[in-house]
Amino acid sequence: MSILIYAETNNGTLTKNAIEAANYGGLLASKTGNKAIALVIGASNGLDQLGKYGISKVLHFTNSGTSDFDPQKVTHVVAEAVKSENSTIVIFAHDYSGKSVAPRLSAKLDAGLVSGAIALPNTENGFSVKKAVFSGKAFAEVEILTSTKIISVLPNSVEKVNNQVTAEIVPFNTELPSTQLKVKEIKKESTELSLTEADIVVSAGRGLKGPENWGMIEDLAHALGAATACSRPVADIGWRPHHEHVGQTGLAIRPNLYFAIGISGAIQHLAGVNGSKIIVAINTDAEAPFFKAADYGIIGDAFDVVPKLVEAVKKFKASNN
């Protein structure tokens, strides 16, 4: 019996979500008296850091043919690792790659999947996992009824705990199936902080009146080490790129801190950001719905408040370093 964690890498390092999945798997292993084993595909540095999160063994698959991410191939490799390690629980991150691979694995192994878990499983009476449903407006306790269980963990939802063991790194090999998918190109906004991985996000909406006024939003993001985002209308009119749009139809994000500047707080927007730990709303309209969802609010004009806030943050950062 073991717990297998699929830990994804990007440019030769483990992703933040992979570390969180490892932490989840390590904690679950301690709780259930299992061994936590990570599977890493592709060349990667710093695999021994997984030991910090209770991972005692790392299966490292470095065959050629996996440099391009093909979920069908990855699913095959994970399934082979499940077989060789006799794993009964498999952990993924509920991110872009987890959403491609975990459902495939669930069908392949005939194993129940809970996607977007926000807490460790309850193993006292059956095996159930808590997840957010109705776009964050409720939670569901979902029981997994099959003997093999798959969980994908919602990013930024389970606190990391230091659980140091020594991680033994062993090569892992298996034949890859031939598939019909070819990766042609990967386009990355490499200079920017990834919106779904950022701890702090500064977001603005129509209240900014025009794309030329985003300088102060970028200044605030820069001062805080934050990523920038926007509301749907702003992306639709073309003031900001579509990949910055957060909300129900755009990206769903869960940062520690979310600034909503000049965004009224329509239910569709809130659905994409209500997983944020702390929300700050800045709006001229005291009746803006965002103030009902926010932890802190400033009723005021963004053009007056934001530049002052940039200075205040800079001053704070300078005195704290």
Next chain:
Amino acid sequence: MKILVCISKAPDTTSKIAFTDNNSKFDENGVQFIVNPYDEWYALVRALEIKEAGGGNVTILNVGGADNDPIIRKALAIGADDAVRIESSTEDALSVAKQIAEYTKQNTFDMVFCGKETIDYNGSQVAGMVAELLNVPFVSLASKLSLSGNTATIEREIEGGVEVVEVTTPFVISAAKGMAEARIPNMRGIMAARTKPLTVLPAYSSQNATKVKAFTLPPAKSACKFVDASNVEELVSLLHNEAKAI
């Protein structure tokens, strides 16, 4: 091209979320149901565009009870040719995927389109499961798709960017924003939808892999703490000392 579009029923975004039966069931009382937005706006409309450009057929598939028929008629009104409903009350993603996969095996399709997730369970599971059960490629979170013969070039969202992949039919995608623009059915479409074929099939046998034990609502959010616009330093201090967020 023969395209299968899988649609789910979902409560309207603005619905009040409440539960009954000892918090084990969603309270449908007074709830307006819609076609799950990602299935309708992106999967269905893109399928119709492909058919309009190159011919073919768009079939709607829904797994559910007779109370789903109104949303199936809505999808037909937007322009799908025909529809199939598999009579099943299961809410388990793997069971739903098995129903879709079995149907697809018996009635071949070139492409299967799903939305990226439903707005009620937010699972993002069924499309990938169907692909595995059919042993075909799956492109998740597809935001653009163009066809040349039986080869599709698809853009999909990945961490911090976009990946361009090429697949040949048959394949499964889950559609996200960017694929197409929402369409509103016109009167002719609504009239035509009444007589388009909607076939009801019995469920294929399958066992549930998961089951919702209980729903809970989040604790009430404490009131927003207001800071005066002239005192932004106070906000910075609260975020540092109280919220420990910076």
